[in-house]
Amino acid sequence: MAAKNIDLDQIIDVVAEANPGSALDRVSGARAMAARLETLSQHVIAQFVEEARQGGASWTQIGSALGVTRQAAQQRFVASESADFAAATGRGLPYSARAATSIEAARTLASEHGHRSVDDAHVLLGLLENRTGAAISALKTLGLRTADLRKSARAALPGDTKRKTTNPALGRSGVKALELAEREALRVGSAAVDTEHVLLGLLGDADSAVAKLFADAGQNYAAVRAAVASEAAVKPAKKTAKRTR
Template identity: 35%
Template sequence: MMPSAPTLESLIAQVRSSLADGPALDRLTLAVGLANRLGELGENLIGYYVDEARRDGVSWAEIGTRLGVSRQAVQKRFIPSDAGMRRRGQDGFWDRASDDLKTAVTLAREAARARRKTYLGTEHLLLGLAGQPDQPTAQALARCGADTATIRGAVDGRVGAPHGEPLPDETPFTRPALRALQHALREALLMNQTTVGGEHLALGLLTVGEGVAHDVLINLGVDYERLREAVKEVTTGPAAPAQSEPSVQPAPVRPEDDQT
């Protein structure tokens, strides 16, 4: 049975009720914004269940067949690329990233270079988040037992501490890091927020289901539900138990197979 969806009539009524008076062009602008929002939600809804299907072992070819496209087309649509992220940066992800998230990525790049890595991985993104101890994201992680010093020690134990002269070159994102950023956007949408912040990236590092950061956080005892609760506590204060809302638990995804 197909679940119910907004009808055209309900969408028209929503726009009209938001701006009953005023020029018709203003209602048109509202309608365009609403349509774009619905399109983004729809794409992320499909992406969520693509991830779930991949976790269950479904191949890209099978997913493509179900969506009516080729394996290559579905991979291009749902597997992020560094070039694609940069190409869409002006009107896409980075245009919506919060200042603390942008700072976290800058710190992540510095962390990768300081460790003389030629890539920017999930571990560096985690270091970037932990490198802002006064921000809500680091405070939420600390509430879950992953304070800045603990995270830095755990990451250095996995990939090594900074040494030598930092690399001067640009460090491209690894695929798990790009997918974590993709999941960060999805976490923002799950919270009905249009700005993607560091807290959403922290959650995305867990839901992506792979990468050093995921393993470090899991080993430190940080789980999705507890971190989501801690994020709410540091941003809005603890909610009364009777008023707490159930959250959606995104399923982790297995690493990409060789057919990429």
Template identity: 30%
Template structure:
């Protein structure tokens, strides 16, 4: 069995290293902050494996039994799948750019006189922010955005400010769009993420059956290529971050 990743002695050393010359009270304040971060990570760790269990088909009763709590208790604490759809804590796991994408899709649908957001609207919405991972991945694949919009039979969406999650409740969503939300959650789990970004929405849309998948197929692009491009862009961003950290740490 592997050793626990953060032995108690290492946590003590870490807290003391934050401000080596500080006194006991300063160390105590650092310890409180560190403990809170550990608690947040613990919740995220358990939530990640709860999500994986749900994706594998486990029931809430089975998950509760595995955790030693009731079905009701575990459902109250972890409502990941429901939170992705417009009910309950709507869109709580969506990143700001993903929420912007949904709002942009809604405005695009309204401007076209459509009564609900459908998959093509959402696909266009994921590209509204040029710095979102969906748009970056497609640029990496040298996709002609104008040609893509023609294939989708829809115009480009315009990005706005990050909306409050509750404001997205005013939109109506097609069954294909709702299915894409669920599949985006699964795509995030496969990539080891506990959030929903534009990249997960795009992967879900191209994975599904319908107009978006066909539009990309007409351009010779399948979901495997998109997922590879997303992974490459994430790696590129991580590399840039490490370079910045190295620059300021003197490495």
């Protein structure tokens, strides 16, 4: 569907239908809708910027296409370390309880080992601490053992230091993984980032440490995404079966 075919009345109708209560309910609904549309628009642009970069476009060319300078384009679309952990993980969609627990586990791991930043390998290890959820189910579907993944992820971490790190920053690879996790959630219309989205976010950058250790295990983003989709397809059927017992 062409973007020009999405008109204001359609959006108004969606908000009104989703908020049949008072006019103030619809104001709150409109605010939430506007925030989601803004998040979607940012990821649409980021998706095509990444495609342009992979196709060989320079930051000067991309900046020109965006109507900004080369420096402004790089600052906006190149992941950088974030000292404000809360801001980096709370920019758009909320996190499910499982996903939030996994991210906090990654942060605790980095702190206890004296690492100055939480990188993608930390995030994977935090994710593997969760014994339930679609991420673990997808890994099992692919025949991947969490013990093997833990061993590989730990090998990708920097060496330990003698002192714990207080409030480690979210490293560049961690920032990128969570940015892509949000995009994965938006792709399927999810209201929150869950563990499966974090897993796919970790694999979304083919050059990341996590993507490489999955490649060594014979898996890639496409295979994991197919497994996640398969789990999502059977989940409603499992719930229905439980209710009819």
